[in-house]
Amino acid sequence: MISNYLKIAFRNLIRNKVFSFINIIGLALGLAVSTLILLFVSHEVSYDTFHKNYKRIYQVGASLKMGEQQFNFSNMSPRLGDALKENSASVQAVGRKAAPWNVTLETDPKHRFDESGFVFADEGFFKVFDFKILQGNISSITRPYTIFLTPEMAFKYFGKENPIGKTLKWNRKTDLEVVGIVEKNPSNSSIEFNFLTSLSTNILENKKNYPDYYTDKKLNEIATGDYETFLLLDAAESEPNVLNILKKITAEDSANKDITFRLNYFANHLGVGGEKLSDRLMYVYISSAVAILILLLALVNFMNLTTARATTRAKEVGVRKSIGANRLGLTTQFYVESTLTIFIACTLAIVLFKALQPVLYKLLELKIDIGFLLNPYFLVSLGSVLLISILLAGSYPAFVLSKFNPIEVLKGKFQGKGNAAIRQSLTVFQLAVSSVLIFCSIIIFGQIKKMRAKNLGLNKDQIVTINLDGQARTKNQALLNEIKQIDGVQNVSGSKHRIFAEGYNVTGLKKIGARDNSIASMVGTIIFDVDTSYMDLFAIQWKVKPERLPSNLKNKILLNESAVKALGGNVDIIKNLEMGQGEPVEVVGVFKDFNYIDVKHEIKPLMLKFITDTQEMNHINIKISKEADIVNTIAQIEKTYNGYKVESAFTYYFADDSFDKLFKSEDRIANIFGAFTGIAIFIACLGLFGLITFMAEQKTKEIGIRKVLGATVFNITTMLSKGFLKLAMVSIGISVPIAYYAMTQWLQDFTYRIELSWWIFAAGGIGITLLALLTVGYQAVRAALMNPVKSLKSE
Numbered sequence: 001m002i003s004n005y006l007k008i009a010f011r012n013l014i015r016n017k018v019f020s021f022i023n024i025i026g027l028a029l030g031l032a033v034s035t036l037i038l039l040f041v042s043h044e045v046s047y048d049t050f051h052k053n054y055k056r057i058y059q060v061g062a063s064l065k066m067g068e069q070q071f072n073f074s075n076m077s078p079r080l081g082d083a084l085k086e087n088s089a090s091v092q093a094v095g096r097k098a099a100p101w102n103v104t105l106e107t108d109p110k111h112r113f114d115e116s117g118f119v120f121a122d123e124g125f126f127k128v129f130d131f132k133i134l135q136g137n138i139s140s141i142t143r144p145y146t147i148f149l150t151p152e153m154a155f156k157y158f159g160k161e162n163p164i165g166k167t168l169k170w171n172r173k174t175d176l177e178v179v180g181i182v183e184k185n186p187s188n189s190s191i192e193f194n195f196l197t198s199l200s201t202n203i204l205e206n207k208k209n210y211p212d213y214y215t216d217k218k219l220n221e222i223a224t225g226d227y228e229t230f231l232l233l234d235a236a237e238s239e240p241n242v243l244n245i246l247k248k249i250t251a252e253d254s255a256n257k258d259i260t261f262r263l264n265y266f267a268n269h270l271g272v273g274g275e276k277l278s279d280r281l282m283y284v285y286i287s288s289a290v291a292i293l294i295l296l297l298a299l300v301n302f303m304n305l306t307t308a309r310a311t312t313r314a315k316e317v318g319v320r321k322s323i324g325a326n327r328l329g330l331t332t333q334f335y336v337e338s339t340l341t342i343f344i345a346c347t348l349a350i351v352l353f354k355a356l357q358p359v360l361y362k363l364l365e366l367k368i369d370i371g372f373l374l375n376p377y378f379l380v381s382l383g384s385v386l387l388i389s390i391l392l393a394g395s396y397p398a399f400v401l402s403k404f405n406p407i408e409v410l411k412g413k414f415q416g417k418g419n420a421a422i423r424q425s426l427t428v429f430q431l432a433v434s435s436v437l438i439f440c441s442i443i444i445f446g447q448i449k450k451m452r453a454k455n456l457g458l459n460k461d462q463i464v465t466i467n468l469d470g471q472a473r474t475k476n477q478a479l480l481n482e483i484k485q486i487d488g489v490q491n492v493s494g495s496k497h498r499i500f501a502e503g504y505n506v507t508g509l510k511k512i513g514a515r516d517n518s519i520a521s522m523v524g525t526i527i528f529d530v531d532t533s534y535m536d537l538f539a540i541q542w543k544v545k546p547e548r549l550p551s552n553l554k555n556k557i558l559l560n561e562s563a564v565k566a567l568g569g570n571v572d573i574i575k576n577l578e579m580g581q582g583e584p585v586e587v588v589g590v591f592k593d594f595n596y597i598d599v600k601h602e603i604k605p606l607m608l609k610f611i612t613d614t615q616e617m618n619h620i621n622i623k624i625s626k627e628a629d630i631v632n633t634i635a636q637i638e639k640t641y642n643g644y645k646v647e648s649a650f651t652y653y654f655a656d657d658s659f660d661k662l663f664k665s666e667d668r669i670a671n672i673f674g675a676f677t678g679i680a681i682f683i684a685c686l687g688l689f690g691l692i693t694f695m696a697e698q699k700t701k702e703i704g705i706r707k708v709l710g711a712t713v714f715n716i717t718t719m720l721s722k723g724f725l726k727l728a729m730v731s732i733g734i735s736v737p738i739a740y741y742a743m744t745q746w747l748q749d750f751t752y753r754i755e756l757s758w759w760i761f762a763a764g765g766i767g768i769t770l771l772a773l774l775t776v777g778y779q780a781v782r783a784a785l786m787n788p789v790k791s792l793k794s795e
Helices: 002-015 017-045 078-087 123-128 138-142 151-158 199-209 236-251 279-308 310-322 327-363 370-374 376-402 406-410 417-453 473-484 561-567 630-642 655-661 664-698 700-708 713-747 758-784 788-792
Strands: 057-066 069-073 091-106 112-121 133-136 146-149 167-170 174-182 195-198 227-233 259-265 463-467 489-495 505-511 523-530 542-544 556-560 576-579 583-591 606-610 619-624 652-654
Touching (some): 017 279, 017 327, 017 376, 057 505, 069 523, 112 199, 133 138, 138 174, 138 195, 146 151, 151 174, 195 199, 279 327, 279 664, 327 376, 417 664, 417 713, 417 758, 473 489, 473 630, 489 523, 523 561, 556 561, 652 655, 664 758
Parallel strands (some): 112 195, 146 174, 523 606, 556 583
Antiparallel strands (some): 057 069, 057 227, 057 259, 091 112, 091 167, 091 227, 133 174, 463 619, 489 619, 505 576, 542 583
8 A cells, every 4th residue: 555655656746846846955955954953953952961970060150249240250269179078078079170271282393283272180070070081090180290182182292102101392391291091072062172181280380480479378268269160969959058068168268258159050051150151052042943944944835835736636636535535545645745755855955964064064163073963862853853844744735635525626616715825824924934034134244244343442453462471471571672673563562461352350449448348349340451552552542641651650550431430430539549459559541441352242441550560461462564564574473482482382363353253153143044044035935936836837728818818928927926925015014023023132132233223124025025026926927928829729
């Protein structure tokens, strides 16, 4: 019986080549794209779940409130984890790590490489997380100056030799002993590394390079520090108890009285300090919605064309019913036909999937391990999508076609008027989805354009920032002076922080003699430590410019307009302030607000604190003249840098590149909408093309008669197209409020945002209408130009 159904299904596919082609292409594209998005979504929601005990892993986070601002952080003292384990039996293991570094590693001067993913970790790191040791002993990482390599890095430096016991030179000076091989983190891990170096190495190097800051007293403080702390609890239910112990421990130090500590669920994809979910979660929601809509568009195409052609199958159904076929048998036949079409579409979808996979990865900046394709979650989700597709695509056509009354059909009384209303509704759905995506794309691209075009309050063009070596700070001033002499270099300036980058320090400001001395009453202010050339180099505009800067710049600061406003709004009144724990500072000038971290949110209070010792510089900012050859100038800067025999690799950043990276989240969302809007429109147009083709076939004789009676091509084209134009208008009316609401919610996160003007929706509406008319009009004109003799010759 099934073989008979398959034969009939094959014959119908071959007999109706155009409609079969439209159905298969639409379904294949819909399945391929939705599967790609499903892969992305499955990958994102599986982040960090490969750890066996991921439900019991927490990260210590904290926040500090100053005035109306809250600052979140997750860097703690290395002592905090030990104190928690000593005071709580619920803490089974404590792991610590320091943020990745960019370093230079070498086996000899001829085999030297700049590397990223250089992470410091302790033994507990391996007890909390399931990163597999392939070779070596976990306890080896307790010793200073030891390192674990991933297999890829081991082969890179030592080839096929056994790397255990061999040495890597770190930053051209420090020897690190290779004590093991660790499996590379999977792509769905929030912790990424290429090298794992003992945490004790980091502590010893910090004490050596920054002896005044990294004192034993500082390292023994409970809260503040440079290390992320992770806890493995005996049960998730223990979290409230451990949190109470954490608060009790940190409260013993009066310096922590204004800090709020928390435990962040590690697998939650949390941002810095755990204040809110990562922007990547937004990609998951948006991508999931787009995947569902694209798949629905493809299925609606299939159902629309299948039911539209119901009249051509009506007599077949009538004959089958009259000779004894029951509804179950007919339903099974149509399910087999739908399944066959979907199977062929799936075969083509696999080809499209492989072709589109690298495009999507590049578009969304993804890196997904090949092995993830065999992930049970992804396979179950994919199977569910295919099953739902078969049920949705097959159920409605099977129900419609199998319920025909055989007597009415064989008497020629079947007209299928009820099905026409459903087809129109499905067409409206297709056009409405396409319209919503078009409106959202216009708004998203418009918002990004507005932010990029915003007046930042500074000049970022032709500015290069280089990192300075932490172990050769006595050479900073000499290096800065020599770089200034290079042809093409217009200006130089030293700073502790890099523009448009995170990693800034925060302090509190208050008026001297203020009654309320709590941190909460202070004005939270971000600090940039800079030299006197910084303002000129970035062309930052003055609000209150000093006649000249004092010769002694110690404790002299500049404030932006937002800081002045937060402190009272009068420069004369706030000239003398206290910073942090009571350090007196003097305001010697006020500069206009400029965007220094992002352009998404309002500008926060900022202090420029003058560097009085060039050894405090972490970066040199270099303004290159417009007439200079940038490549050659940077090469000269690198040569000068390397001439000082510094230990770190030469690393530089263009300020405008750093600025562009601020839009990474928005660019990804724009890419999602831009690419998938095009695909959705293509699928919708395929459906329209199929429907107008079928309609033209059904009205061949009517068109011939009208032409014989004098109807023009315009008259016939209008007759065939006007119905679709009405449907386009209805779909636009439905999609406008949906898009308006969705984009209003999205724009709430932006301080500087575009207005949702009427022209956005007018432009989008005109666009979708023109697309519908062009798709329908092409086939309508072809039908109108057909010779009436051909359509009426049998009459």
